[in-house]
Amino acid sequence: MAECFVCGGRVHEYEEITTTRSGEAYYFCCDEHREEFERAPGAFLS
Numbered sequence: 001m002a003e004c005f006v007c008g009g010r011v012h013e014y015e016e017i018t019t020t021r022s023g024e025a026y027y028f029c030c031d032e033h034r035e036e037f038e039r040a041p042g043a044f045l046s
Contacts, residue, residue: 005044006033021045 002011009029011017017028019038028034037044 002027004029004033006036 002013002016003009004011005026005028007029011027011029013027017031017034018025019028019034020026021041026037028037
């Protein structure tokens with residue numbers, strides 16, 4: 001299991017919705033969270 005990078009919800013890695021940034025995969029529970037992350041990744045990366 002992975003964790004949605006936006007809301008912290010549990011995500012099955014085999015049903016993943018992901019994006020990759022600097023070689024690292026980020027998992028999301030829905031397309032809306034992936035799109036939110038892609039619009040402003042700096043808001044989620046510290």
